[in-house]
Amino acid sequence: MKPAPPIAPDVTYPKLAVYHDPITPIEPLPTPAPVTPAIEVVNLSVRYGQASGCESITFSALPGERIAVIGPNGAGKSTMFKAVVGLLPMSSGTVSVSGEPCAASHDLVSYVPQHESVDWNFPANVWDVVMMSRTRHIGYFRTPRKPDRQAVREALEKVEMWPLRHRQIGQLSGGQRRRVFIARALAQKASVLLMDEPFAGVDAAAEAEIMSVLDTLRKLNVTLIVSTHNLGQAAHHYDKVLMINRQQIAFGPVAEVFNAQNLSQTFGGFLTVWQDQSPYTVIADDSCHEC
Amino acid sequence: MELINVLAALSLWELIQRGWDVLLRDYHWFITKPLDIDLLQRSLEAAILVGILSGVVGSLVVVRGMSFFADALSHSILPGVAIMYQRSRSGDVPNVAGMRDANPLLWGALGAGLVSTVLIGFLTRHERLRSDTAIGIVFAGMFALGIAMVSRVESYAGDLTHILFGQILGVGPQDLNIIIGFSVVVLLIVVVFYKEFMLISFDPLLAKTLHLPTEFFRYLLLLLIATTIVVSLQIVGISLMLALLVTPAATASLITHRLHWMMLLASLIGSACSIIGFYASYHFDVATGPAIVLAATAIFGFVFMEQAIQNQMRQGIYRLREGRTG
Numbered sequence: 001m002k003p004a005p006p007i008a009p010d011v012t013y014p015k016l017a018v019y020h021d022p023i024t025p026i027e028p029l030p031t032p033a034p035v036t037p038a039i040e041v042v043n044l045s046v047r048y049g050q051a052s053g054c055e056s057i058t059f060s061a062l063p064g065e066r067i068a069v070i071g072p073n074g075a076g077k078s079t080m081f082k083a084v085v086g087l088l089p090m091s092s093g094t095v096s097v098s099g100e101p102c103a104a105s106h107d108l109v110s111y112v113p114q115h116e117s118v119d120w121n122f123p124a125n126v127w128d129v130v131m132m133s134r135t136r137h138i139g140y141f142r143t144p145r146k147p148d149r150q151a152v153r154e155a156l157e158k159v160e161m162w163p164l165r166h167r168q169i170g171q172l173s174g175g176q177r178r179r180v181f182i183a184r185a186l187a188q189k190a191s192v193l194l195m196d197e198p199f200a201g202v203d204a205a206a207e208a209e210i211m212s213v214l215d216t217l218r219k220l221n222v223t224l225i226v227s228t229h230n231l232g233q234a235a236h237h238y239d240k241v242l243m244i245n246r247q248q249i250a251f252g253p254v255a256e257v258f259n260a261q262n263l264s265q266t267f268g269g270f271l272t273v274w275q276d277q278s279p280y281t282v283i284a285d286d287s288c289h290e291c
Numbered sequence: 292m293e294l295i296n297v298l299a300a301l302s303l304w305e306l307i308q309r310g311w312d313v314l315l316r317d318y319h320w321f322i323t324k325p326l327d328i329d330l331l332q333r334s335l336e337a338a339i340l341v342g343i344l345s346g347v348v349g350s351l352v353v354v355r356g357m358s359f360f361a362d363a364l365s366h367s368i369l370p371g372v373a374i375m376y377q378r379s380r381s382g383d384v385p386n387v388a389g390m391r392d393a394n395p396l397l398w399g400a401l402g403a404g405l406v407s408t409v410l411i412g413f414l415t416r417h418e419r420l421r422s423d424t425a426i427g428i429v430f431a432g433m434f435a436l437g438i439a440m441v442s443r444v445e446s447y448a449g450d451l452t453h454i455l456f457g458q459i460l461g462v463g464p465q466d467l468n469i470i471i472g473f474s475v476v477v478l479l480i481v482v483v484f485y486k487e488f489m490l491i492s493f494d495p496l497l498a499k500t501l502h503l504p505t506e507f508f509r510y511l512l513l514l515l516i517a518t519t520i521v522v523s524l525q526i527v528g529i530s531l532m533l534a535l536l537v538t539p540a541a542t543a544s545l546i547t548h549r550l551h552w553m554m555l556l557a558s559l560i561g562s563a564c565s566i567i568g569f570y571a572s573y574h575f576d577v578a579t580g581p582a583i584v585l586a587a588t589a590i591f592g593f594v595f596m597e598q599a600i601q602n603q604m605r606q607g608i609y610r611l612r613e614g615r616t617g
């Protein structure tokens with residue numbers, strides 16, 4: 001992956017987005033939060049050659065928390081995800097899961113890849129794909145046993161894909177495909193899910209469908225770290241927001257970090273953000289002056 | 292649609308019945324007479340085995356989109372074949388594992404196959420070159436080297452044809468044993484590591500996060516492909532090897548949506564093609580390799596067209612139900 005310029009020219013935000021409703025944080029978790037964070041990333045840096053992938057990222061998430069990662073294309077969101085699960089080597093920094101440090105990757109962390117990176121014509125059905133994540137549990141020279149089948153069934157029921165388990169993956173809708181991949185992470189018994197752009201290229205109905213699955217996961221105390229392009233969604237559906245543009249711009253609860261300064265710093269000159277005393281945040285795409 | 296299907300089935304049934312009558316009447320001439328000759332019987336057995344083997348391994352090639360690699364590999368074993376060819380011409384045949392009577396070209400092919408597998412595997416491992424570029428370079432270079440080596444032998448044209456397009460009638464008793472041995476080993480490895488191969492083919496990233504030795508399985512798969520190619524060399528030759536790997540598997544992928552069924556179906560189709568090609572070659576006096584490949588291509592074409600027509604009909608019915616026309 002080549003490092004893209006900090007401000008990608010093909011950012012796909014609406015030209016003008018006005019959020020009439022004030023930013024309200026979603027209801028806090030019902031259970032008292034435990035002390036150890038589900039995942040803690042300290043000072044993570046990834047460098048490719050001379051250019052930097054992402055620089056000094058620090059954040060932590062409690063069990064069940066939902067964190068939005070926002071930033072322009074090429075800001076290093078995917079790079080950061082891959083480094084956290086151990087697909088890319090970290091130049092510096094530490095990742096600890098449930099208080100335990102892990103050098104490379106951890107069984108409790110699962111990466112849900114971008115939709116485009118998968119061959120949807122592959123001869124496998126929903127069941128096969130979810131069972132793949134049990135490969136390690138099953139072990140070499142063995143076939144799936146009862147606990148494996150049970151885990152797959154539970155995961156598929158949680159995302160409401162059990163009735164479609166015999167479907168070939170290419171015959172699923174966009175929302176269903178993403179749910180299968182969430183089920184795959186659940187069957188792996190992961191407690192932290194890193195989801196790379198799950199909402200890219202889906203319509204509003206599918207978005208609501210995925211969101212309701214994410215709500216179910218929240219009740220199951222699964223920590224979700226989701227990269228998204230949708231600022232409105234980030235403002236309304238997540239506990240915390242991590243803003244990245246090659247380096248960390250801000251991390252914190254939505255109400256604290258979702259302000260004009262951070263947003264324009266994250267997206268460079270592409271967004272103009274007005275936020276005065278009123279509870280409304282107005283975000284305008286800077287490229288409008290060309291039209 | 293139902294009426295058309297019934298009519299089609301009836302006419303097809305009639306055709307099959309007539310064909311069957313002819314077959315029964317001339318059963319001996321058509322089926323068993325070629326098998327009276329030992330050499331031909333061995334050839335048929337070898338061809339069926341190769342059909343099964345290449346169906347299974349070819350399924351992995353197709354789902355991973357490695358057909359270019361497979362084609363390149365089959366061409367880059369030529370130098371190894373050429374070395375053995377030169378030595379056998381001068382009567383200097385190596386005695387590998389006591390199999391003096393086996394086709395010496397096989398060992399040369401196996402050696403060259405291993406060398407170019409490791410070479411291509413190494414070149415494509417680091418992303419300094421696009422993998423198709425790296426494969427192309429090794430492929431063309433090795434193939435040219437092989438041709439150059441063969442061309443140093445006088446009156447090479449006829450033998451080169453056999454190497455390129457197969458010489459099924461050269462299957463000796465020891466060759467058959469070698470083919471059986473390698474087929475069993477390759478099939479066993481695929482069965483034992485089936486779920487690992489499936490995972491690594493579908494999502495190498497997940498395989499890596501699950502700490503599977505992805506590089507090991509990648510090389511293992513390359514070696515399986517190389518072995519399959521070498522074993523099939525005598526049946527279809529270097530140039531048509533790709534068809535044996537890809538066409539039955541592609542046909543199967545049109546019919547089924549699960550990898551294990553695809554492998555099973557591909558080996559059924561592959562061995563059926565071998566049988567059809569064998570008899571066609573005997574009765575119509577065409578070269579066996581091309582006959583097998585043509586049978587595979589015909590089956591693929593038939594399945595593809597059938598599915599296209601079915602799709603059109605389904606869409607037509609959908610339009611009728613929707614009340615739309617045209």
